[in-house]
Amino acid sequence: MEEEIFKMLTDAVLSGNVKLAIKASNKVIEENIDAYEAIMKGCAEAMRIAGEKFEKHEIYVPELLISARAMNSAIDILKPHMKTEMQTNSGKIVLGVVEGDIHDIGKNLVKLMLETSGFEVIDLGKDVPVDTFIEKAKEVDADLIGLSALMTTSMQTMEQIVKKAKESNIRAKILIGGAPVSKDFAEKIQADGYAADAVEAVKVAKELIRGER
């Protein structure tokens, strides 16, 4: 039953069908299924598939956008029912999609998960200039800078940001994520952490802030 509903949610998000996404989400609540699991296994899974298809030019920006819209309509219903730990003061994170990249769906999902885990997220949006990350982190005395990218072309920008952050001696550690990047790449550019998805981002963010990494 659970799997069936998750699949329904995934299909709804992938096809950008808002009505179906709402229907599936209401079913999650009716059946007392864990809302967090539904977001991860239904919505996040759909967006992961969509991201893959986008990279392969099987789908384009309009398809990504209607999927994100369907996902948001599902999350609106599911979020109030989430039972994950709701602590406060986990830390302060400056988050954004790096310059040259306008794809903020992954970043928005990370933001959602971080916020529901008690982080304060300062969202810089998309296509964020290199210096803005550093300046904002300085200004708010952030614990962490989260960098996201969807395009292979914007990977290099991450390298510049890490370099500038080290040069400017800010306290914030740097966590990177997004379709084209990897753990290896994070190590190569000397970022402090890498997360493969929004769930892992929360885990790694906590570890980095506690000084466990």
Next chain:
Amino acid sequence: MEHMTSKERMMKAIDLEEPDRVPVFITALSHPSRVVGTKISKMRENSEIAAKAAVMTSKNYETDCVYIYQDYGLLLGDIKGIEVKIPRDSPPSISNYPLRSIKNIDECEVPEFPKVSDPKNKNLRLLLKTSELTCKLAGIDTFTCFCVAGPFTLAGLLRGVETFCMDLYDNPDKAKELIEASAKFSLETLIAGIESGATMASIADPTASPNLISPAQFQSFAGSYLRFVIQGLHDHFPDKTIPVRLHICGDTTPIHDQMTDTGADLLSLDQAVDLKKAKVFTKNNVCLMGNVDPSRLYLGSPSEIEKASRKCIEDAGSGGGFILASGCEIPPDCPPENLKMLIKAARKYGKY
């Protein structure tokens, strides 16, 4: 020894033949303010200054085309509700697009585009005055280019690109109505531009890029409307040869056939495109122009620009039908030494 005028040289390349050398074209809208030592806003507000700046820029860098000043504010500023802000020294920005506040496209009414003939339309009149003065100052032997935004881009501007992308799914017919009205406006404005004295009609449709929409979406929502504009232009001037340039940003490789099918004489390709592949693919059926990276023109060294220009000429210059150009609009503060390298490279490596 160069014996052709810029007009002859450009026309020869557009006719897919070999001129005396590869022609040079720089898409410079805001940079000309630097050439005449003024602010962008001065050029924007004063047609005489804009004309002088455009002509001086072409003279300074010895390009084969004078690029007539324009911006989205001039084009769309007369639409009811729209506000244009003119910062002192950066390109104008538009706010208050009336259609952006409407959530559902079903409720959008196709806006009334400004009519060129109506003297109340101050922005549009200014655009055409600038064009007229620029062409007059450039002289009869000079090739001039009048540019407007393409239908898909205009519709995307009016609705907001992200919203408009979703509109394509929510109500494709309504989206097409908006694109069609935009196409009629592009056409009318281009006709007025040609009547003001410009040699070439140029359409920039950056939002119709494969970086955003699929080739299939291009076909339904952009290509056919571009064809309508280009055909309309030729129909309006049956006795005149008006070359049409089409510029789309990003890696347009997947749609070069569709771009050619629009009837454009000249495809302006951005730095993301492999010119060599484009030349092979288009088989010299359409004139290509491109594609020195504007960010390198800004940040690179003159020797880097020479190398990049040489590569463009080697990739796409053979047999003619090629114009060496910046891949897209150049940043306002490009160093003049870099811009001068285009003509140097064309003379050194682009002789036929």
